[in-house]
Amino acid sequence: MTAGTLMGLAAQLVAVGLVGFASGDVLLRRAQVSAPAWSAGAPERALAAIVGGVAFAALAMVANIVTGGAVFGTPAVIPLAAVVLVASRVRALPALRARTLPLLPLAAIALLLVALYVVPAVVAGSGVRSGDPPWHLGWTEQLLGGEAVPLGPAPELGRNAYPWGWHAVLATAVRLVPGSTVLVAHETLHLIVVAGIPLGAACIARRLDRRAGWAGAAAAGLIGGFGWLSPNASFVTTPSEAIGKADLVVTSPNAVYALMPPALPRELSLVLLAALATFLLMEIGTNNRALDLACGVMAGLAGLVNVPLFVSALSWSIAASLAAPRRQRLHKLLALIIPAVAVFALWAGPVVANYVRYGGFVNISKLGTEWPLATALASWGLLLPLAAGGMLVVARQVRAAPPDQKGLTCIAFALATALLLALSLASRTFEWNLGGNATLLHQGRVWPPAHLLGTAFAGVGAWHLYCLLAARRRAAGVTALGALFALGAASPVIASSDMTEILSEGREGFIYASDDVAPGSFVRRAAAHLQPDDVIAVRAAGGDDLAWLLWQFSGARLARYEDPRLEGNDLRIRYAELAHEWDLRIAGNGFAPTAVVRKSVDRTYSRAEVVASGRYAGRDWVLIRRPPTVLRSQG
Secondary structure (H helix, E strand, O other): OOHHHHHHHHHHHHHHHHHHHHHHHHHHHHOOOOOOOOOOOHHHHHHHHHHHHHHHHHHHHHHHHHOOOHHHHOOOHHHHHHHHHHHHOHHHHHHHHHOOOOHHHHHHHHHHHHHHHHHHHHHHOOOOOOOOHHHHHHHHHHHHOOOOOOOOOOOOOOOOOOOOHHHHHHHHHHHHOOOOOHHHHHHHHHHHHHHHHHHHHHHHHHHHOOOOHHHHHHHHHHOOOOHHHOOOOOOEOOHHHOOOOOOOEOOOOOHHHHHOOOOOHHHHHHHHHHHHHHHHHHHOOOOOHHHHHHHHHHHHHHHHHOHHHHHHHHHHHHHHHHHOOHHHHHHHHHHHHHHHHHHHHHHHHHHHHHHHHOOOEOOOOOOOOOOOHHHHHHOOOOHHHHHHHHHHHHHHHHHOOOOOHHHHHHHHHHHHHHHHHHHHHHHHHHOOOOOOOHHHHOHHHHHHHHHHHHHHHHHHHHHHHHHHHHOOOHHHHHHHHHHHHHHHOHHHHHHHHHHHHHHHHOOOOOOOOOHHHOOOOHHHHHHOOOOOOOEEEEEOOOOHHHHHHHHHHHOOEEOOOOOOOOOOOOOOOOEHHHHHHHHHHHHOOOOOOOEEEEEOOOOOOOHHHEEEEEEEOOEEEEEEOOOHHHHHHOO
């Protein structure tokens, strides 16, 4: 990464961290998390800070919708709101300092996580790849360009159908640090995810056994499968190419590989799910309805970032209610579900209305690879016996007198996740379409929550193994645990090395460190002259790739676009009637552009009409503006 990128990344981390801590402190105080017996420690407050950052972005997004795009479209609004918020919580800083963690283990695990999952992107220059991130780049640019909601690249026919929580967080990070970019914000969120998922596992493990947190974090961040034993062990970034294995695969059921770049909405939603589980466990025995309401908000926030994990959040909320004492179940369920649905409805309400209005959804999602259950579980490697051992320890505590209510609730989470996994297997077998939402019950959306719980149980199992061995000789416990985690980390080490090579060579869609999109490139200079309400036409053979990049860096619409992988609906419009209208318009005259990109050798323009020029893919290009009627006639 360049010095400028690293500085922007550091500035965004500090700004987002301050806002997150302040917002998280407000959330905890509103939830009355103050009783000494169960108050939040440093790990829980750090997790609450991530929730707080997402909550701040979601509130900013609601205000953006109400103001017609003015909140994110006006550079000063978010920084001013952040300054007011942080200033109001300055008095909470001493409480943060009072909850310190042992520095040596914290530094050790932080260095390991950074070395495995962050350094590859730093060395290569960027961890962003093609696939979903281009959509997130363009949608976020539309928010920054003054759109109320991200509508997509289709002129006139664009309607929001993707949860805007992720884009709100990206836009917030960009606005908090003037001059930073959405690409940098992706790297910032990757760092937050790399820290947040192990932190979430640690917090859940700490609710089961206060001493198991470090082991839970290590299990979530370090333990891969046994793929390293394969003669040709290598990391696969295209799951369809993974023949007969689920370890060392980017979308493996072993979600340790989700820590590899780039960060995606699913991972951030998983952190929110971990926070939900942590604070649900923290509420046990207190009858704190304010905390239940806060947990409901966390579940809703998870849905604003990723819909399938909202299903997991709802299932865990129901499980926690059923595990509660009989007289509390209904009240707890309502306190969790009502705010969860209310928050989720901020996005889902308009989408449901459009779903009815425009004839339902077109199924545009290409479902990822799904593995047989035995293959999937084998990818967990040493995590599987550790998790089983930890679950056995927790089950024994549940059966004791008095029963461990936290353990019972965590087992209820596991049973709810197992039910979702069974439904995902049925969905694949019977090809359930779910109204164009087949991803809701796709295995790839169920395994990450299952793995999260597995790492928490593994933390308990690892700690009890250490205690068993250390009772005779402390060195034996340290050696055994060190050996377990070292063996478990073998596959992630291979994956990290391979990922560094892939990123450095710009393979597998990791193109965002290339000269074609570097600062000062034609793509960046042209995008600076475009707005989301512009319509671009690239007048050259094979110009779709350039048009697609311009959408990503400006949010501008595309007058015409052809995806060779698709037959119609090239811009993946979600609503059926609008997708059909797109195909009809493209088959005809298409859409009138407000800006045109041409090769500079095409002398069909005057120099005065050129607003940007430069090289892309080894050729010289110009961006020109003319009245729409002239642009259309010369197409």
